[in-house]
Amino acid sequence: MPGLEIEFEIPGDATGGAFAILEFTLGPRRLVPPHTHVEEDELSYVLEGEVGFRVGDTVTIARPGTYVQKPRGIQHTFWNGTDHPVRVMEVLLPGSAAEGFRGVSVPGRIPNVHSDEWVQELVDQYGVTLIGR
Structure with missing residues (x-):
């Protein structure tokens, strides 16, 4: 996804799939x-x-040191409304689900997020559903 760079700090396979940190x-x-x-x-x-x-229905503007919980099955989004890059640590439970993030942050690959093929790949392989497309 353009503008989103992801680094795997602790991949899910290093924890037996228990968790991952990105x-x-x-x-x-x-x-x-x-x-x-x-x-x-x-x-x-x-x-x-x-x-x-x-x-869900809760909007939070988070600054450094703030945690935000995003439970499975609850619609969520996030954004950077500033003129500077932001950095976020993400913990995923279970960690096996983290592999889906590799598909959206591949150097040189800019997916067409409006294409049916890309959306179907997210659903089939990673259990992610985009809302409102």
Whole structure:
């Protein structure tokens, strides 16, 4: 996804699938579209910058040191409304679900997030459903 870079700090296979820890950088004025996850719960911890989150009906503007819980099955989105990149640590439970993030942060690969093929890949392989497309 353009503007989203993900690093695997502790991949799920290193924990037997129990959990995974990722760190992502989201570029200025970028939004990750609203979506749900079938398989995993997520916990975000803001490392740098100011990040907007909407989880269900709750909107939070999170600054460094803030945790945001994103339970499975609950629609969520997040964005960087500033002119500077933001950094967030993401904990995924179970960690086996983290592999889905490799498909959206591949250097040189800019997926067409509006294509039926890309959306179907997210659903089939990773249990992610984009909302409102």
